Amino acid sequence: MGHRRSPNLPAMTNSLLSDARAILDDVVALRRRLHRQPELGNDLPKTREAVLEALEGLPLDITLHETTSGIAAVLNGAGDGPTVLLRGDMDGLPLTEDTGLDFASETGDTMHACGHDLHTAMLFGAAKLLSGRRDQLNGKVVFMFQPGEEGYAGAKFMLDEGLLDTTGDTPAAGFAIHVTSMYAAGEVHIRHGSLLASADNLTVTVHGSGGHASAPHKALDPIPIAAEIILATQVAITRSIDVFDPGVVTFAKLTAGTTNNIIPPTAELDGTIRAVSEETRASIHELVERVATNVAAAHGATATVVFKQGYPVSINDSEIVDSVKDMAGRVLGEDAVTEMPAPIMGAEDWSYVMQKIPGAMVFLGACPADLEPETAPANHSNLVRFDEDAMASGVALYSGFVIDRLGG
Numbered sequence: 001m002g003h004r005r006s007p008n009l010p011a012m013t014n015s016l017l018s019d020a021r022a023i024l025d026d027v028v029a030l031r032r033r034l035h036r037q038p039e040l041g042n043d044l045p046k047t048r049e050a051v052l053e054a055l056e057g058l059p060l061d062i063t064l065h066e067t068t069s070g071i072a073a074v075l076n077g078a079g080d081g082p083t084v085l086l087r088g089d090m091d092g093l094p095l096t097e098d099t100g101l102d103f104a105s106e107t108g109d110t111m112h113a114c115g116h117d118l119h120t121a122m123l124f125g126a127a128k129l130l131s132g133r134r135d136q137l138n139g140k141v142v143f144m145f146q147p148g149e150e151g152y153a154g155a156k157f158m159l160d161e162g163l164l165d166t167t168g169d170t171p172a173a174g175f176a177i178h179v180t181s182m183y184a185a186g187e188v189h190i191r192h193g194s195l196l197a198s199a200d201n202l203t204v205t206v207h208g209s210g211g212h213a214s215a216p217h218k219a220l221d222p223i224p225i226a227a228e229i230i231l232a233t234q235v236a237i238t239r240s241i242d243v244f245d246p247g248v249v250t251f252a253k254l255t256a257g258t259t260n261n262i263i264p265p266t267a268e269l270d271g272t273i274r275a276v277s278e279e280t281r282a283s284i285h286e287l288v289e290r291v292a293t294n295v296a297a298a299h300g301a302t303a304t305v306v307f308k309q310g311y312p313v314s315i316n317d318s319e320i321v322d323s324v325k326d327m328a329g330r331v332l333g334e335d336a337v338t339e340m341p342a343p344i345m346g347a348e349d350w351s352y353v354m355q356k357i358p359g360a361m362v363f364l365g366a367c368p369a370d371l372e373p374e375t376a377p378a379n380h381s382n383l384v385r386f387d388e389d390a391m392a393s394g395v396a397l398y399s400g401f402v403i404d405r406l407g408g
């Protein structure tokens with residue numbers, strides 16, 4: 001789907017930030033309500049209720065998903081045109097908040113430590129702002145309120161439940177924002193191509209045979225074989241993966257044995273595989289399997305390798321990145337926009353949506369004014385705080401993305 005820009009768009013986008021600031025109180029109110037009651041995974045009843053209450057009165061067609069607490073809300077523009085999709089995730093994390101904020105989590109063991117409460121509130125803000133500009137829109141907007149980003153593949157559940165068929169017309173473009181305390185408030189950081197890594201888990205089990213630790217020749221000791229697999233894997237990675245298309249294998253857990261005088265029958269390695277291209281991701285899977293089984297075979301043992309596929313690589317569409325950079329420059333000022341030099345090795349389930357439709361994700365800086373981005377507590381920290389004014393920039397970005405495609 002080509003990106004069309006009509007001459008009056010700058011005029012339509014240059015007031016977005018002030019329009020977003022005008023509704024910031026409502027956005028902050030929803031954010032704080034969510035922040036007080038973080039929920040985990042794909043079942044977020046209180047969160048869904050808060051979002052639905054916020055959306056009440058807006059001219060939206062709402063679909064409540066059944067396999068998860070996902071919500072797909074549709075705004076029909078006055079004229080005909082394509083469908084575009086905006087996404088905000090809604091789930092929290094299992095940790096105890098220690099920020100001392102007066103709207104801190106009231107649950108004791110869950111926290112909105114990744115800023116998903118801001119995402120949800122910004123998406124609501126965009127729905128409200130764009131509802132007021134419905135007459136200027138030719139086409140439809142799907143607001144995707146998604147649960148379960150933190151390891152539960154909520155986006156995939158929503159796709160499987162027909163998210164992309166919500167309007168009857170597959171979205172031509174999708175856009176997501178992630179806030180971070182590692183950039184100054186209001187800064188937009190974006191990247192052509194890979195933005196975030198794939199994240200797969202693997203378990204290698206070495207099968208030997210047990211015996212007395214004093215007589216290893218009568219047993220088949222799996223422990224040195226497991227150690228050799230760890231080292232051989234690291235060598236293989238450095239010798240066969242292009243350093244400019246990197247990958248990481250970390251064995252983070254090694255389990256074997258019960259005491260000092262018994263050779264155990266098995267040893268188990270658990271780890272994670274990260275890559276920033278699907279090609280390298282596939283190569284690493286092949287490499288680990290080959291190294292593990294053949295190192296074991298060299299010692300007369302066997303190894304079984306089990307992969308648990310996690311989120312795919314998040315790959316931004318180049319044309320959409322170009323248009324988002326241009327739009328963000330118009331809406332927030334050119335100084336606010338930076339191209340990231342390298343991807344981040346974290347992972348996102350927004351990648352599942354970007355496998356189906358052209359899309360992009362940006363990072364929005366939300367470091368509080370009293371902290372420095374370099375040293376501020378990071379996303380997922382029990383101490384992380386976010387600048388709430390940055391949400392006005394987020395609302396404006398979401399809205400600008402839509403107006404660029406459906407405006408005028």
Ligand SMILES: [Zn+2]
Nearest residue numbers: 114150379380
């Ligand atoms: Zn997170």
Ligand SMILES: [Zn+2]
Nearest residue numbers: 114116149178
């Ligand atoms: Zn997140």
